[in-house]
Amino acid sequence: xxxxxxxxxxxxxxxxxxxxxxxxxxxxxxxxxxxxxxxxxxxxxxxxxxxxxxxxxxxxxxxxxxxxxxxxxxxxxxxxxxxxxxxxxxxxxxxxxxxxxxxxxxxxxxxxxxxxxxxxxxxxxxxxxxxxxxxxxxxxxxxxxxxxxxxxxxxxxxxxxxxxxxxxxxxxxxxxxxxxxxxxxxxxxxxxxxxxxxxxxxxxxxxxxxxxxxxxxxxxxxxxxxxxxxxxxxxxxxxxxxxxxxxxxxxxxxxxxxxxxxxxxxxxxxxxxxxxxxxxxxxxxxxxxxxxxxxxxxxxxxxxxxxxxxxxxxxxxxxxxxxxxxxxxxxxxxxxxxxxxxxxxxxxxxxxxxxxxxxxxxxxxxxxxxxxxxxxxxxxxxxxxxxxxxxxxxxxxxxxxxxxxxxxxxxxxxxxxxxxxxxxxxxxxxxxxxxxxxxxxxxxxxxxxxxxxxxxxxxxx
Numbered sequence: 432x433x434x435x436x437x438x439x440x441x442x443x444x445x446x447x448x449x450x451x452x453x454x455x456x457x458x459x460x461x462x463x464x465x466x467x468x469x470x471x472x473x474x475x476x477x478x479x480x481x482x483x484x485x486x487x488x489x490x491x492x493x494x495x496x497x498x499x500x501x502x503x504x505x506x507x508x509x510x511x512x513x514x515x516x517x518x519x520x521x522x523x524x525x526x527x528x529x530x531x532x533x534x535x536x537x538x539x540x541x542x543x544x545x546x547x548x549x550x551x552x553x554x555x556x557x558x559x560x561x562x563x564x565x566x567x568x569x570x571x572x573x574x575x576x577x578x579x580x581x582x583x584x585x586x587x588x589x590x591x592x593x594x595x596x597x598x599x600x601x602x603x604x605x606x607x608x609x610x611x612x613x614x615x616x617x618x619x620x621x622x623x624x625x626x627x628x629x630x631x632x633x634x635x636x637x638x639x640x641x642x643x644x645x646x647x648x649x650x651x652x653x654x655x656x657x658x659x660x661x662x663x664x665x666x667x668x669x670x671x672x673x674x675x676x677x678x679x680x681x682x683x684x685x686x687x688x689x690x691x692x693x694x695x696x697x698x699x700x701x702x703x704x705x706x707x708x709x710x711x712x713x714x715x716x717x718x719x720x721x722x723x724x725x726x727x728x729x730x731x732x733x734x735x736x737x738x739x740x741x742x743x744x745x746x747x748x749x750x751x752x753x754x755x756x757x758x759x760x761x762x763x764x765x766x767x768x769x770x771x772x773x774x775x776x777x778x779x780x781x782x783x784x785x786x787x788x789x790x791x792x793x794x795x796x797x798x799x800x801x802x803x804x805x806x807x808x809x810x811x812x813x814x815x816x817x818x819x820x821x822x823x824x825x826x827x828x829x830x831x832x833x834x835x836x837x838x839x840x841x842x843x844x845x846x847x848x849x850x851x852x853x854x855x856x857x858x859x860x861x862x863x864x865x866x867x868x869x870x871x872x873x874x875x876x877x878x879x880x881x882x883x884x885x886x887x888x889x890x891x892x
Contacts, residue, residue: 476539479549481520488705491706570727577639591651593643594641641682650687653682656680661677684696734831759821763818765816824844
């Protein structure tokens, strides 16, 4: 196009260029649309089965998982319909099924391992399973049983639980359901967290292996424990050694919530999730499994910080919203608004709980100040605390500890400077200042007087 080009020719050339650009960009747009559709249709939950017969013996459980994932419960192993993909351990052993066309992991959101007897699914089994889950906050269901394989044992240990010996079972002669099967027990020792497991009047039926939580790990949660009269040992051998755990220290179902709100549940029984025990327990086992599934897949007990503000009541502000400059002894006020929702489809509503506080800790040292936060009726969570009496850089962190609820990670930097000298403060310290000035003047006067009276002596003398 030049100055000699006619207007009609210019319009025609521009039109031809636009048509050519559309033709070139059409395959690219189709390719991008196919990739977006694949990402949307990718299953979010992977269910691994020991054997295809579990589709019939645990159909109620798979129906619950299918409803949570909006997928039919009768999907054939090896197919991925909706948000749930069902595979057997034999199919999972082929690493090619675990990767996309580009050689990357599919990135499942949830993994349900209904394969307690699997000893080795593939090379690097535990790492392979953990890598299948999104790195931000993936979730796990691990089901173990007497004679559990290495996969379930290692995953349980990774989540903070130690399974008993493979040939042991949890026995309770005072809580047995039938005299013909001493390993089938009933317990009502549920964790005090309605978000994870609501109370059950009929109790939970259990037939499986026991475990204990690692004492040095603060994250494991003992969801379901045995009655005080239970113990874990082999039912075919005489008791010669002390059991791994006795009484209420025997954990039947455990859970773990990581700091990034990734959740995991470890079951010590495959039978407690079967259709037979679902029917025998009058629905209590089914309600228990559904509640734990909702919690594990982050559908309940979600928590977020809507706002967190700090205000210095003495009037000093920081250089930025994330930095509050205060002096020693200043009065600080904190206000936070927390929101929660029961399910993914519910709206966020204001959350109020007295187990919320602000913790001020020095970044380089161990000094720590805790300020309790009070609930204001119809308003945010507010509280007051006095600034530390040592200058330095601190972190004011909003802390909330409630079993089953998500962790919150909200903090503000706090810069503490030396105390200011107010006029009233100067008047109060006037005697001290006067005495210091008097000593200084006395030393100066004595030095001047001594220098003025000094005379050099003659050589003769």
